[in-house]
Amino acid sequence: MKNILNTNQMNLKPASFSDDILKDWIENEAWNEPLAKKADAIRRQSYGTEVYFRGLIELTNYCKNNCYYCGIRCGNPKVDRYRLTYEDIMSCCEEGYELGFRTFVLQGGEDPYYTDDIICQIISGIKHAFPDCAVTLSIGEKSRESYQKYFDVGADRYLLREETSNESHYQLLHPESMSMKNRQRCLKDLKEIGYQVGAGFMVDSPYQTTEDIIADLRFLEELQPDMIGIGPFITHKDTPFAKHPSGSVSKTIRLISILRILFPNALLPATTALGTLDPLGREKGLQAGANVVMPNLSPAAVREKYNLYNGKIYSGDESAQARKQLEKRVEAAGYHVVNTRGDVAGFQVMNTCGDVAESHGVNVHDKVSDCHAENSHNENSHNKSSDYHIENSHNESSNYHVTDVNKTFTDCQKGKES
Ligand code: SAM
Secondary structure, three states, X not given: OOOOOOHHHOOOOXXXXXXXXXXXXXXXXXXXXXXXXXXXXXXXXXXXXXXXXOEEEEEEOOOOOOOOOOOOOOOOOOOOOOEOOHHHHHHHXXXXXXXXXXXXXXXXXXXXXXXXXXXXXXXXXXXXXOOOOEEEEEOOOOOHHHHHHHHHOOOOEEEOOOEOOOHHHHHHHOXXXXXXXXXXXXXXXXXXXXXXXXXXXXXXXXXXXXXXXHHHHHHHHHHOOOEEEEEEOOOOXXXXXXXXXXXXXXXXXXXXXXHHHHOOOOEOEOOHHHHHHOOOXXXXXXXXXXXXXXXXXXXXXXXXXXXXXXOOOOOHHHEHHHHHHHHHHHHHOOOEEEOOOOOOOOOEEEOOOOOEXXXXXXXXXXOOOOHHHHHHHHHHHHOOOOXXXXXXXXXXXXXEEOOXXXXXXXXXXXXXXX
């Protein structure tokens, strides 16, 4: 097997690849290794061997939505529902801070109990107690006004997977009350407000075609998110998709590599879903271009209840408390964990005087002291363009020119939807 990777001609700009090339990469196992090697070389240019840990706090498993793939959908009566209090969340953060986490991700179902005021109180509390930490929200679709309020009290990032970029596929995965248009509106609002935005999709979700995945890649090229989370769809026994098989680990890993090639500077997690289907899934994800891991920091008593899919891992090395073991696994895979916020490459953290306090990204170690130096540094690193060559295990090869490139919970419980 021959893999030619010309790392001297590495680029840091998103590439424009034809649909045919993407289809071939997505569908053929023969591309696993060459894509992973190329992706790893690109991530080393963007982020070195750094891996960022996020403390994941699953604040509620109540959800007013009824996504057909999701275990905590409101139409699943078997879920033992819980909500974390402000105090619960603060003590998770205290424990997480001691363990070295500098980003807290608050994820949950769309739970109307958490009004904007409550969410803002939680964000303010965390930012006040841990000013050197980033707060990431992943609490679903909200109005622009709500997103603005969260941002104004200090939320830094927002994760909202688009799930799919094909309208008819979207409708197969969701009830009528949900729309792809609104999901995409949310992502646009979040970007405009100034969040570091995360999008993404499940791999091999029911009825997904390769063309749907390509549509997602095109959507992401337009959106230019800072983070992209993908993981395999995993069957949940108490959903309408109970008979649909879980997704492919190998295809997911190949897609992580493709994302790294298309988005050299993006933050890409090696997800829990990947680690659920394959005990070495997250290591493989890192070696294929991912650079983020999100150990579970939720209180032990509720972890089992945030059950999105069958077999979701939540204990052992997955738990934030076992961070040291997970760090060793990251090191064994060839990378190292850093205890920083882990912002997207090129992002600047301002201090209260409006000066650059921390700068992240390409050549993350070259911290610069003034804004002009910082700006020219980023411009240089963003304006490279080149050709490069990838060959797969069938010795097929190509030269690619790289260019610059309320409905309420109660309603649902009443059984209005399947
Ligand atoms: N409510 C928020 C939202 O809608 O973005 C965040 C919580 S939601 C449960 C987080 C993500 O879990 C979804 O975006 C979806 O991609 C993923 N997810 C849900 N069910 C899944 C399944 N069966 N297999 C894999 N991922 C799943």
